[in-house]
Amino acid sequence: MRLHNYFRSSASFRVRIALELKGLGYEYIPVHIARGDHKKEPYAALSADTLVPLLEVDGEKLSQSMAIIEYLDEKHPEPALLPPDAVGRAKVRALAQSIACEIHPLNNLRVLKYLVRELKVDEEAKNTWYRHWCREGLEAFERQLEQLPASTYCYGSTPTLADCCLVPQIFNARRFNVNLEGLPRTMAAFDACMALPAFHKAQPSACPDNEA
Amino acid sequence: MRLHNYFRSSASFRVRIALELKGLGYEYIPVHIARGDHKKEPYAALSADTLVPLLEVDGEKLSQSMAIIEYLDEKHPEPALLPPDAVGRAKVRALAQSIACEIHPLNNLRVLKYLVRELKVDEEAKNTWYRHWCREGLEAFERQLEQLPASTYCYGSTPTLADCCLVPQIFNARRFNVNLEGLPRTMAAFDACMALPAFHKAQPSACPDNEA
Structure with missing residues:
Protein backbone atom coordinates (compact mmCIF):
# COMPACT_ATOMS: atom_id res chain seq x y z
CA MET A 1 0.00 0.00 0.00
CA ARG A 2 1.40 3.39 -0.99
CA LEU A 3 -0.05 6.59 0.46
CA HIS A 4 0.75 9.75 -1.48
CA ASN A 5 0.27 12.55 1.00
CA TYR A 6 1.62 15.63 2.74
CA PHE A 7 2.34 15.96 6.44
CA ARG A 8 0.22 19.06 6.86
CA SER A 9 -2.73 18.04 4.65
CA SER A 10 -5.60 17.30 6.97
CA ALA A 11 -7.30 15.04 4.42
CA SER A 12 -4.04 13.02 4.34
CA PHE A 13 -3.94 13.00 8.15
CA ARG A 14 -7.45 11.45 8.23
CA VAL A 15 -6.28 8.48 6.16
CA ARG A 16 -3.07 8.07 8.16
CA ILE A 17 -5.19 7.81 11.33
CA ALA A 18 -7.39 5.13 9.78
CA LEU A 19 -4.35 3.14 8.62
CA GLU A 20 -2.79 3.35 12.10
CA LEU A 21 -6.04 2.42 13.87
CA LYS A 22 -6.26 -0.67 11.69
CA GLY A 23 -2.59 -1.48 12.09
CA LEU A 24 -2.00 -1.45 8.33
CA GLY A 25 1.53 -0.82 7.15
CA TYR A 26 2.08 1.50 4.19
CA GLU A 27 4.75 3.28 2.22
CA TYR A 28 4.71 7.02 2.86
CA ILE A 29 5.18 8.99 -0.38
CA PRO A 30 5.47 12.72 0.30
CA VAL A 31 3.94 15.23 -2.12
CA HIS A 32 4.96 18.79 -1.32
CA ILE A 33 1.67 20.64 -1.72
CA ALA A 34 2.94 24.01 -0.51
CA ARG A 35 5.55 23.89 -3.30
CA GLY A 36 2.92 22.83 -5.84
CA ASP A 37 4.33 19.36 -6.49
CA HIS A 38 0.79 17.92 -6.77
CA LYS A 39 0.25 19.89 -9.97
CA LYS A 40 3.52 18.73 -11.59
CA GLU A 41 4.87 15.49 -12.98
CA PRO A 42 5.22 12.79 -11.80
CA TYR A 43 2.28 13.22 -9.40
CA ALA A 44 -0.03 14.92 -11.90
CA ALA A 45 0.25 11.88 -14.17
CA LEU A 46 -0.73 9.57 -11.32
CA SER A 47 -3.53 11.54 -9.73
CA ALA A 48 -6.62 12.44 -11.76
CA ASP A 49 -7.70 15.18 -9.36
CA THR A 50 -4.14 16.29 -8.45
CA LEU A 51 -5.11 16.28 -4.79
CA VAL A 52 -3.75 14.38 -1.82
CA PRO A 53 -4.22 11.86 -0.39
CA LEU A 54 -4.11 9.14 -3.00
CA LEU A 55 -3.86 5.51 -1.92
CA GLU A 56 -2.42 2.88 -4.23
CA VAL A 57 -3.92 -0.38 -3.02
CA ASP A 58 -5.06 -3.67 -4.56
CA GLY A 59 -4.00 -2.40 -8.01
CA GLU A 60 -6.26 0.64 -7.71
CA LYS A 61 -5.67 4.34 -7.17
CA LEU A 62 -8.16 5.66 -4.64
CA SER A 63 -8.80 9.32 -3.90
CA GLN A 64 -10.90 11.37 -1.48
CA SER A 65 -10.12 10.69 2.16
CA MET A 66 -13.58 9.63 3.35
CA ALA A 67 -13.99 7.26 0.40
CA ILE A 68 -10.55 5.78 1.10
CA ILE A 69 -11.37 5.25 4.78
CA GLU A 70 -14.67 3.54 3.95
CA TYR A 71 -12.78 1.28 1.52
CA LEU A 72 -10.24 0.37 4.19
CA ASP A 73 -13.08 -0.28 6.62
CA GLU A 74 -14.80 -2.62 4.18
CA LYS A 75 -11.64 -4.54 3.32
CA HIS A 76 -10.22 -4.62 6.87
CA PRO A 77 -13.29 -4.57 9.12
CA GLU A 78 -11.48 -4.65 12.48
CA PRO A 79 -11.47 -2.37 14.36
CA ALA A 80 -14.60 -0.95 12.74
CA LEU A 81 -14.60 2.75 11.89
CA LEU A 82 -18.35 2.82 11.28
CA PRO A 83 -21.11 1.57 13.59
CA PRO A 84 -22.91 -1.70 12.76
CA ASP A 85 -26.37 -0.10 12.31
CA MET B 1 -40.66 10.71 5.78
CA ARG B 2 -40.32 14.49 5.90
CA LEU B 3 -37.63 16.27 3.89
CA HIS B 4 -36.77 19.78 5.07
CA ASN B 5 -35.18 21.43 2.08
CA TYR B 6 -35.04 24.33 -0.35
CA PHE B 7 -35.73 24.16 -4.05
CA ARG B 8 -32.45 25.79 -5.02
CA SER B 9 -30.20 24.02 -2.50
CA SER B 10 -28.13 21.56 -4.45
CA ALA B 11 -27.52 19.37 -1.39
CA SER B 12 -31.33 19.14 -1.06
CA PHE B 13 -31.63 18.36 -4.77
CA ARG B 14 -29.23 15.40 -4.34
CA VAL B 15 -31.52 13.81 -1.74
CA ARG B 16 -34.66 14.50 -3.77
CA ILE B 17 -33.07 12.63 -6.69
CA ALA B 18 -32.28 9.63 -4.49
CA LEU B 19 -35.82 9.57 -3.10
CA GLU B 20 -37.29 9.72 -6.61
CA LEU B 21 -34.93 7.05 -7.97
CA LYS B 22 -36.05 4.74 -5.18
CA GLY B 23 -39.70 5.66 -5.59
CA LEU B 24 -40.01 6.74 -1.95
CA GLY B 25 -42.81 9.17 -1.12
CA TYR B 26 -42.04 12.07 1.23
CA GLU B 27 -43.49 15.25 2.65
CA TYR B 28 -41.76 18.32 1.22
CA ILE B 29 -41.11 20.93 3.94
CA PRO B 30 -39.68 24.12 2.45
CA VAL B 31 -37.03 26.09 4.37
CA HIS B 32 -36.35 29.47 2.77
CA ILE B 33 -32.57 29.64 2.93
CA ALA B 34 -32.19 32.86 0.97
CA ARG B 35 -34.42 34.56 3.58
CA GLY B 36 -32.43 32.98 6.43
CA ASP B 37 -35.24 30.78 7.73
CA HIS B 38 -32.76 27.97 8.46
CA LYS B 39 -31.21 30.11 11.20
CA LYS B 40 -34.56 30.97 12.85
CA GLU B 41 -37.19 29.07 14.83
CA PRO B 42 -38.77 26.65 14.26
CA TYR B 43 -36.11 25.15 11.97
CA ALA B 44 -33.15 26.10 14.16
CA ALA B 45 -34.67 24.09 17.02
CA LEU B 46 -35.04 21.06 14.79
CA SER B 47 -31.72 21.12 12.94
CA ALA B 48 -28.46 20.91 14.91
CA ASP B 49 -26.37 22.26 12.04
CA THR B 50 -29.06 24.65 10.71
CA LEU B 51 -28.38 23.40 7.21
CA VAL B 52 -30.62 21.76 4.65
CA PRO B 53 -31.45 19.06 3.81
CA LEU B 54 -32.68 17.34 6.94
CA LEU B 55 -34.62 14.11 6.64
CA GLU B 56 -36.98 12.98 9.38
CA VAL B 57 -37.22 9.23 8.98
CA ASP B 58 -37.63 6.19 11.25
CA GLY B 59 -37.81 8.51 14.29
CA GLU B 60 -34.42 10.03 13.46
CA LYS B 61 -33.27 13.38 12.12
CA LEU B 62 -30.59 12.83 9.50
CA SER B 63 -28.37 15.54 8.04
CA GLN B 64 -25.69 15.80 5.35
CA SER B 65 -26.90 14.81 1.90
CA MET B 66 -24.37 12.03 1.14
CA ALA B 67 -24.95 10.45 4.56
CA ILE B 68 -28.71 10.60 4.00
CA ILE B 69 -28.42 8.99 0.57
CA GLU B 70 -26.24 6.16 1.92
CA TYR B 71 -28.83 5.62 4.67
CA LEU B 72 -31.64 5.43 2.13
CA ASP B 73 -29.56 3.04 0.04
CA GLU B 74 -28.97 0.75 3.02
CA LYS B 75 -32.63 0.75 4.10
CA HIS B 76 -34.10 0.57 0.59
CA PRO B 77 -31.49 -1.29 -1.46
CA GLU B 78 -33.31 -1.23 -4.81
CA PRO B 79 -32.37 0.32 -7.13
CA ALA B 80 -28.85 0.45 -5.69
CA LEU B 81 -27.09 3.82 -5.68
CA LEU B 82 -23.72 2.28 -4.88
CA PRO B 83 -21.95 -0.57 -6.72
CA PRO B 84 -21.82 -4.02 -5.11
CA ASP B 85 -18.01 -4.14 -4.83
Whole structure:
Protein backbone atom coordinates (compact mmCIF):
# COMPACT_ATOMS: atom_id res chain seq x y z
CA MET A 1 0.00 0.00 0.00
CA ARG A 2 1.40 3.39 -0.99
CA LEU A 3 -0.05 6.59 0.46
CA HIS A 4 0.75 9.75 -1.48
CA ASN A 5 0.27 12.55 1.00
CA TYR A 6 1.62 15.63 2.74
CA PHE A 7 2.34 15.96 6.44
CA ARG A 8 0.22 19.06 6.86
CA SER A 9 -2.73 18.04 4.65
CA SER A 10 -5.60 17.30 6.97
CA ALA A 11 -7.30 15.04 4.42
CA SER A 12 -4.04 13.02 4.34
CA PHE A 13 -3.94 13.00 8.15
CA ARG A 14 -7.45 11.45 8.23
CA VAL A 15 -6.28 8.48 6.16
CA ARG A 16 -3.07 8.07 8.16
CA ILE A 17 -5.19 7.81 11.33
CA ALA A 18 -7.39 5.13 9.78
CA LEU A 19 -4.35 3.14 8.62
CA GLU A 20 -2.79 3.35 12.10
CA LEU A 21 -6.04 2.42 13.87
CA LYS A 22 -6.26 -0.67 11.69
CA GLY A 23 -2.59 -1.48 12.09
CA LEU A 24 -2.00 -1.45 8.33
CA GLY A 25 1.53 -0.82 7.15
CA TYR A 26 2.08 1.50 4.19
CA GLU A 27 4.75 3.28 2.22
CA TYR A 28 4.71 7.02 2.86
CA ILE A 29 5.18 8.99 -0.38
CA PRO A 30 5.47 12.72 0.30
CA VAL A 31 3.94 15.23 -2.12
CA HIS A 32 4.96 18.79 -1.32
CA ILE A 33 1.67 20.64 -1.72
CA ALA A 34 2.94 24.01 -0.51
CA ARG A 35 5.55 23.89 -3.30
CA GLY A 36 2.92 22.83 -5.84
CA ASP A 37 4.33 19.36 -6.49
CA HIS A 38 0.79 17.92 -6.77
CA LYS A 39 0.25 19.89 -9.97
CA LYS A 40 3.52 18.73 -11.59
CA GLU A 41 4.87 15.49 -12.98
CA PRO A 42 5.22 12.79 -11.80
CA TYR A 43 2.28 13.22 -9.40
CA ALA A 44 -0.03 14.92 -11.90
CA ALA A 45 0.25 11.88 -14.17
CA LEU A 46 -0.73 9.57 -11.32
CA SER A 47 -3.53 11.54 -9.73
CA ALA A 48 -6.62 12.44 -11.76
CA ASP A 49 -7.70 15.18 -9.36
CA THR A 50 -4.14 16.29 -8.45
CA LEU A 51 -5.11 16.28 -4.79
CA VAL A 52 -3.75 14.38 -1.82
CA PRO A 53 -4.22 11.86 -0.39
CA LEU A 54 -4.11 9.14 -3.00
CA LEU A 55 -3.86 5.51 -1.92
CA GLU A 56 -2.42 2.88 -4.23
CA VAL A 57 -3.92 -0.38 -3.02
CA ASP A 58 -5.06 -3.67 -4.56
CA GLY A 59 -4.00 -2.40 -8.01
CA GLU A 60 -6.26 0.64 -7.71
CA LYS A 61 -5.67 4.34 -7.17
CA LEU A 62 -8.16 5.66 -4.64
CA SER A 63 -8.80 9.32 -3.90
CA GLN A 64 -10.90 11.37 -1.48
CA SER A 65 -10.12 10.69 2.16
CA MET A 66 -13.58 9.63 3.35
CA ALA A 67 -13.99 7.26 0.40
CA ILE A 68 -10.55 5.78 1.10
CA ILE A 69 -11.37 5.25 4.78
CA GLU A 70 -14.67 3.54 3.95
CA TYR A 71 -12.78 1.28 1.52
CA LEU A 72 -10.24 0.37 4.19
CA ASP A 73 -13.08 -0.28 6.62
CA GLU A 74 -14.80 -2.62 4.18
CA LYS A 75 -11.64 -4.54 3.32
CA HIS A 76 -10.22 -4.62 6.87
CA PRO A 77 -13.29 -4.57 9.12
CA GLU A 78 -11.48 -4.65 12.48
CA PRO A 79 -11.47 -2.37 14.36
CA ALA A 80 -14.60 -0.95 12.74
CA LEU A 81 -14.60 2.75 11.89
CA LEU A 82 -18.35 2.82 11.28
CA PRO A 83 -21.11 1.57 13.59
CA PRO A 84 -22.91 -1.70 12.76
CA ASP A 85 -26.37 -0.10 12.31
CA ALA A 86 -27.64 2.13 9.51
CA VAL A 87 -28.64 5.00 11.82
CA GLY A 88 -25.26 4.94 13.53
CA ARG A 89 -23.49 4.96 10.19
CA ALA A 90 -25.63 7.89 9.03
CA LYS A 91 -24.77 9.86 12.19
CA VAL A 92 -21.05 9.16 11.92
CA ARG A 93 -20.95 9.96 8.21
CA ALA A 94 -22.84 13.20 8.86
CA LEU A 95 -20.35 14.20 11.55
CA ALA A 96 -17.45 13.44 9.22
CA GLN A 97 -19.08 15.37 6.38
CA SER A 98 -19.76 18.31 8.69
CA ILE A 99 -16.03 18.74 8.80
CA ALA A 100 -15.06 17.51 5.35
CA CYS A 101 -17.80 19.40 3.47
CA GLU A 102 -18.50 22.44 5.68
CA ILE A 103 -15.21 23.48 7.29
CA HIS A 104 -12.14 22.08 5.58
CA PRO A 105 -12.94 23.01 1.95
CA LEU A 106 -13.10 26.69 2.85
CA ASN A 107 -9.82 26.67 4.66
CA ASN A 108 -7.47 24.62 2.57
CA LEU A 109 -4.35 26.00 1.01
CA ARG A 110 -5.60 26.62 -2.51
CA VAL A 111 -8.53 28.67 -1.20
CA LEU A 112 -6.36 30.76 1.11
CA LYS A 113 -4.01 31.37 -1.83
CA TYR A 114 -6.92 32.53 -4.01
CA LEU A 115 -8.04 34.96 -1.31
CA VAL A 116 -4.58 36.51 -1.18
CA ARG A 117 -3.57 36.39 -4.85
CA GLU A 118 -6.85 36.99 -6.67
CA LEU A 119 -8.96 38.88 -4.15
CA LYS A 120 -6.02 40.79 -2.60
CA VAL A 121 -7.21 39.94 0.89
CA ASP A 122 -4.71 40.94 3.60
CA GLU A 123 -3.28 38.57 6.21
CA GLU A 124 -5.70 39.65 8.94
CA ALA A 125 -8.80 39.23 6.76
CA LYS A 126 -7.52 35.85 5.58
CA ASN A 127 -7.10 34.66 9.15
CA THR A 128 -10.53 36.05 10.08
CA TRP A 129 -12.00 34.07 7.17
CA TYR A 130 -10.27 30.94 8.41
CA ARG A 131 -11.42 31.37 12.00
CA HIS A 132 -14.97 32.27 10.98
CA TRP A 133 -15.66 29.06 9.03
CA CYS A 134 -13.76 26.88 11.46
CA ARG A 135 -15.48 28.25 14.57
CA GLU A 136 -18.95 28.29 12.97
CA GLY A 137 -18.45 24.73 11.75
CA LEU A 138 -17.17 23.44 15.07
CA GLU A 139 -20.13 25.04 16.89
CA ALA A 140 -22.47 23.16 14.53
CA PHE A 141 -20.43 20.02 15.16
CA GLU A 142 -20.80 20.50 18.93
CA ARG A 143 -24.56 20.92 18.61
CA GLN A 144 -24.71 17.64 16.73
CA LEU A 145 -22.71 15.88 19.43
CA GLU A 146 -25.06 17.32 22.09
CA GLN A 147 -27.96 15.50 20.45
CA LEU A 148 -26.17 12.15 20.74
CA PRO A 149 -25.83 9.96 23.85
CA ALA A 150 -22.76 10.51 26.05
CA SER A 151 -19.69 9.00 24.41
CA THR A 152 -15.93 8.74 24.77
CA TYR A 153 -15.23 9.59 21.16
CA CYS A 154 -17.43 11.48 18.70
CA TYR A 155 -19.82 8.54 18.51
CA GLY A 156 -19.70 5.70 20.99
CA SER A 157 -16.81 4.10 22.82
CA THR A 158 -14.43 3.54 19.91
CA PRO A 159 -12.95 5.92 17.33
CA THR A 160 -14.84 6.25 14.04
CA LEU A 161 -14.60 8.00 10.70
CA ALA A 162 -15.88 11.09 12.53
CA ASP A 163 -12.82 11.14 14.81
CA CYS A 164 -10.53 10.61 11.80
CA CYS A 165 -11.94 13.90 10.44
CA LEU A 166 -12.23 15.82 13.71
CA VAL A 167 -8.66 15.46 14.94
CA PRO A 168 -6.91 16.97 11.87
CA GLN A 169 -9.41 19.84 11.92
CA ILE A 170 -8.53 20.64 15.55
CA PHE A 171 -4.83 20.54 14.67
CA ASN A 172 -5.51 23.08 11.93
CA ALA A 173 -7.69 25.19 14.20
CA ARG A 174 -4.86 25.47 16.71
CA ARG A 175 -2.38 26.47 13.99
CA PHE A 176 -4.68 29.39 13.12
CA ASN A 177 -5.50 30.27 16.75
CA VAL A 178 -9.20 29.49 16.41
CA ASN A 179 -11.10 29.88 19.69
CA LEU A 180 -11.85 26.37 20.94
CA GLU A 181 -13.63 27.39 24.16
CA GLY A 182 -17.20 26.23 24.77
CA LEU A 183 -16.91 23.02 22.73
CA PRO A 184 -16.86 20.47 25.57
CA ARG A 185 -18.03 17.37 23.71
CA THR A 186 -15.86 18.12 20.69
CA MET A 187 -12.71 18.72 22.70
CA ALA A 188 -13.33 15.72 24.97
CA ALA A 189 -13.49 13.52 21.87
CA PHE A 190 -10.29 15.13 20.57
CA ASP A 191 -8.51 14.53 23.89
CA ALA A 192 -9.70 10.91 24.00
CA CYS A 193 -8.31 10.38 20.49
CA MET A 194 -4.98 11.96 21.31
CA ALA A 195 -4.58 9.54 24.21
CA LEU A 196 -4.35 6.75 21.60
CA PRO A 197 -1.03 5.84 19.95
CA ALA A 198 -2.62 5.63 16.48
CA PHE A 199 -3.47 9.34 16.44
CA HIS A 200 0.01 10.22 17.69
CA LYS A 201 1.74 8.17 15.03
CA ALA A 202 -0.37 9.77 12.30
CA GLN A 203 0.13 13.41 13.31
CA PRO A 204 2.06 15.87 11.14
CA SER A 205 5.05 16.10 13.48
CA ALA A 206 5.54 12.33 13.18
CA CYS A 207 5.63 12.39 9.36
CA PRO A 208 8.88 11.93 7.43
CA ASP A 209 8.28 15.14 5.44
CA ASN A 210 7.46 17.20 8.54
CA GLU A 211 9.05 20.65 8.42
CA ALA A 212 7.83 22.01 11.73
CA MET B 1 -40.66 10.71 5.78
CA ARG B 2 -40.32 14.49 5.90
CA LEU B 3 -37.63 16.27 3.89
CA HIS B 4 -36.77 19.78 5.07
CA ASN B 5 -35.18 21.43 2.08
CA TYR B 6 -35.04 24.33 -0.35
CA PHE B 7 -35.73 24.16 -4.05
CA ARG B 8 -32.45 25.79 -5.02
CA SER B 9 -30.20 24.02 -2.50
CA SER B 10 -28.13 21.56 -4.45
CA ALA B 11 -27.52 19.37 -1.39
CA SER B 12 -31.33 19.14 -1.06
CA PHE B 13 -31.63 18.36 -4.77
CA ARG B 14 -29.23 15.40 -4.34
CA VAL B 15 -31.52 13.81 -1.74
CA ARG B 16 -34.66 14.50 -3.77
CA ILE B 17 -33.07 12.63 -6.69
CA ALA B 18 -32.28 9.63 -4.49
CA LEU B 19 -35.82 9.57 -3.10
CA GLU B 20 -37.29 9.72 -6.61
CA LEU B 21 -34.93 7.05 -7.97
CA LYS B 22 -36.05 4.74 -5.18
CA GLY B 23 -39.70 5.66 -5.59
CA LEU B 24 -40.01 6.74 -1.95
CA GLY B 25 -42.81 9.17 -1.12
CA TYR B 26 -42.04 12.07 1.23
CA GLU B 27 -43.49 15.25 2.65
CA TYR B 28 -41.76 18.32 1.22
CA ILE B 29 -41.11 20.93 3.94
CA PRO B 30 -39.68 24.12 2.45
CA VAL B 31 -37.03 26.09 4.37
CA HIS B 32 -36.35 29.47 2.77
CA ILE B 33 -32.57 29.64 2.93
CA ALA B 34 -32.19 32.86 0.97
CA ARG B 35 -34.42 34.56 3.58
CA GLY B 36 -32.43 32.98 6.43
CA ASP B 37 -35.24 30.78 7.73
CA HIS B 38 -32.76 27.97 8.46
CA LYS B 39 -31.21 30.11 11.20
CA LYS B 40 -34.56 30.97 12.85
CA GLU B 41 -37.19 29.07 14.83
CA PRO B 42 -38.77 26.65 14.26
CA TYR B 43 -36.11 25.15 11.97
CA ALA B 44 -33.15 26.10 14.16
CA ALA B 45 -34.67 24.09 17.02
CA LEU B 46 -35.04 21.06 14.79
CA SER B 47 -31.72 21.12 12.94
CA ALA B 48 -28.46 20.91 14.91
CA ASP B 49 -26.37 22.26 12.04
CA THR B 50 -29.06 24.65 10.71
CA LEU B 51 -28.38 23.40 7.21
CA VAL B 52 -30.62 21.76 4.65
CA PRO B 53 -31.45 19.06 3.81
CA LEU B 54 -32.68 17.34 6.94
CA LEU B 55 -34.62 14.11 6.64
CA GLU B 56 -36.98 12.98 9.38
CA VAL B 57 -37.22 9.23 8.98
CA ASP B 58 -37.63 6.19 11.25
CA GLY B 59 -37.81 8.51 14.29
CA GLU B 60 -34.42 10.03 13.46
CA LYS B 61 -33.27 13.38 12.12
CA LEU B 62 -30.59 12.83 9.50
CA SER B 63 -28.37 15.54 8.04
CA GLN B 64 -25.69 15.80 5.35
CA SER B 65 -26.90 14.81 1.90
CA MET B 66 -24.37 12.03 1.14
CA ALA B 67 -24.95 10.45 4.56
CA ILE B 68 -28.71 10.60 4.00
CA ILE B 69 -28.42 8.99 0.57
CA GLU B 70 -26.24 6.16 1.92
CA TYR B 71 -28.83 5.62 4.67
CA LEU B 72 -31.64 5.43 2.13
CA ASP B 73 -29.56 3.04 0.04
CA GLU B 74 -28.97 0.75 3.02
CA LYS B 75 -32.63 0.75 4.10
CA HIS B 76 -34.10 0.57 0.59
CA PRO B 77 -31.49 -1.29 -1.46
CA GLU B 78 -33.31 -1.23 -4.81
CA PRO B 79 -32.37 0.32 -7.13
CA ALA B 80 -28.85 0.45 -5.69
CA LEU B 81 -27.09 3.82 -5.68
CA LEU B 82 -23.72 2.28 -4.88
CA PRO B 83 -21.95 -0.57 -6.72
CA PRO B 84 -21.82 -4.02 -5.11
CA ASP B 85 -18.01 -4.14 -4.83
CA ALA B 86 -15.70 -2.19 -2.51
CA VAL B 87 -13.61 -0.69 -5.33
CA GLY B 88 -16.75 0.44 -7.15
CA ARG B 89 -18.11 2.01 -3.99
CA ALA B 90 -14.81 3.79 -3.39
CA LYS B 91 -14.82 5.19 -6.92
CA VAL B 92 -18.44 6.37 -6.72
CA ARG B 93 -17.96 7.90 -3.28
CA ALA B 94 -14.82 9.68 -4.50
CA LEU B 95 -16.71 11.12 -7.48
CA ALA B 96 -19.52 12.29 -5.20
CA GLN B 97 -17.04 13.80 -2.76
CA SER B 98 -15.18 15.52 -5.60
CA ILE B 99 -18.31 17.60 -5.99
CA ALA B 100 -19.54 17.72 -2.41
CA CYS B 101 -16.14 18.49 -0.85
CA GLU B 102 -14.26 20.31 -3.61
CA ILE B 103 -16.77 22.39 -5.58
CA HIS B 104 -20.04 22.97 -3.78
CA PRO B 105 -18.71 24.17 -0.38
CA LEU B 106 -16.92 27.08 -2.04
CA ASN B 107 -19.95 28.19 -3.97
CA ASN B 108 -22.87 27.94 -1.61
CA LEU B 109 -24.92 30.91 -0.56
CA ARG B 110 -23.32 31.62 2.81
CA VAL B 111 -19.87 31.75 1.23
CA LEU B 112 -20.95 34.05 -1.58
CA LYS B 113 -22.60 36.30 1.03
CA TYR B 114 -19.37 36.42 3.07
CA LEU B 115 -17.40 37.41 -0.03
CA VAL B 116 -19.74 40.32 -0.68
CA ARG B 117 -20.49 41.48 2.88
CA GLU B 118 -17.22 40.88 4.70
CA LEU B 119 -14.61 40.98 1.95
CA LYS B 120 -16.43 43.65 -0.14
CA VAL B 121 -15.95 41.61 -3.28
CA ASP B 122 -17.84 43.03 -6.27
CA GLU B 123 -20.33 41.10 -8.40
CA GLU B 124 -17.84 40.34 -11.15
CA ALA B 125 -15.17 39.03 -8.77
CA LYS B 126 -17.79 36.96 -6.95
CA ASN B 127 -18.91 35.37 -10.22
CA THR B 128 -15.28 34.78 -11.22
CA TRP B 129 -14.72 33.01 -7.89
CA TYR B 130 -17.77 30.84 -8.52
CA ARG B 131 -16.73 29.93 -12.05
CA HIS B 132 -13.12 29.29 -11.06
CA TRP B 133 -13.90 26.62 -8.45
CA CYS B 134 -16.70 25.10 -10.45
CA ARG B 135 -14.73 24.81 -13.68
CA GLU B 136 -11.55 23.60 -11.95
CA GLY B 137 -13.57 21.02 -10.02
CA LEU B 138 -15.46 19.79 -13.06
CA GLU B 139 -12.20 19.42 -15.01
CA ALA B 140 -10.88 17.23 -12.18
CA PHE B 141 -14.16 15.31 -12.25
CA GLU B 142 -13.80 14.76 -15.99
CA ARG B 143 -10.24 13.46 -15.58
CA GLN B 144 -11.53 10.96 -13.02
CA LEU B 145 -14.26 9.78 -15.39
CA GLU B 146 -11.66 9.39 -18.17
CA GLN B 147 -9.84 6.82 -16.02
CA LEU B 148 -12.99 4.70 -15.69
CA PRO B 149 -14.46 2.30 -18.27
CA ALA B 150 -17.02 3.73 -20.68
CA SER B 151 -20.36 4.18 -18.93
CA THR B 152 -23.83 5.61 -19.46
CA TYR B 153 -23.87 7.44 -16.14
CA CYS B 154 -20.93 8.57 -14.02
CA TYR B 155 -20.16 5.00 -13.07
CA GLY B 156 -21.71 2.08 -14.88
CA SER B 157 -25.08 1.62 -16.50
CA THR B 158 -27.32 2.86 -13.67
CA PRO B 159 -27.39 6.14 -11.73
CA THR B 160 -25.39 6.25 -8.51
CA LEU B 161 -24.62 8.60 -5.64
CA ALA B 162 -22.15 10.28 -8.01
CA ASP B 163 -24.96 11.25 -10.41
CA CYS B 164 -27.08 12.49 -7.47
CA CYS B 165 -24.25 14.96 -6.78
CA LEU B 166 -23.29 15.78 -10.37
CA VAL B 167 -26.67 16.85 -11.68
CA PRO B 168 -27.37 19.61 -9.10
CA GLN B 169 -23.83 20.93 -9.63
CA ILE B 170 -24.43 21.24 -13.37
CA PHE B 171 -27.71 23.05 -12.71
CA ASN B 172 -25.79 25.51 -10.54
CA ALA B 173 -23.00 25.83 -13.08
CA ARG B 174 -25.52 26.84 -15.74
CA ARG B 175 -27.12 29.44 -13.44
CA PHE B 176 -23.69 31.06 -13.08
CA ASN B 177 -22.74 30.67 -16.76
CA VAL B 178 -19.82 28.37 -16.08
CA ASN B 179 -18.13 27.14 -19.24
CA LEU B 180 -19.14 23.50 -19.69
CA GLU B 181 -17.26 22.87 -22.94
CA GLY B 182 -14.67 20.09 -23.10
CA LEU B 183 -16.28 17.91 -20.45
CA PRO B 184 -17.65 15.12 -22.66
CA ARG B 185 -17.94 12.29 -20.14
CA THR B 186 -19.38 14.58 -17.47
CA MET B 187 -21.98 16.13 -19.73
CA ALA B 188 -22.93 12.78 -21.26
CA ALA B 189 -23.65 11.47 -17.75
CA PHE B 190 -25.66 14.60 -17.01
CA ASP B 191 -27.69 14.20 -20.20
CA ALA B 192 -28.32 10.51 -19.46
CA CYS B 193 -29.61 11.44 -16.01
CA MET B 194 -31.88 14.16 -17.33
CA ALA B 195 -33.50 11.64 -19.66
CA LEU B 196 -34.85 9.89 -16.54
CA PRO B 197 -38.12 11.00 -14.90
CA ALA B 198 -36.63 10.83 -11.37
CA PHE B 199 -34.17 13.64 -12.11
CA HIS B 200 -36.90 15.73 -13.69
CA LYS B 201 -39.25 15.35 -10.75
CA ALA B 202 -36.49 16.34 -8.31
CA GLN B 203 -35.31 19.46 -10.11
CA PRO B 204 -35.78 22.94 -8.62
CA SER B 205 -38.43 24.02 -11.12
CA ALA B 206 -40.61 21.06 -10.05
CA CYS B 207 -40.45 21.98 -6.33
CA PRO B 208 -43.44 23.49 -4.52
CA ASP B 209 -41.31 26.41 -3.23
CA ASN B 210 -39.80 27.14 -6.65
CA GLU B 211 -39.61 30.86 -7.37
CA ALA B 212 -38.04 30.73 -10.79
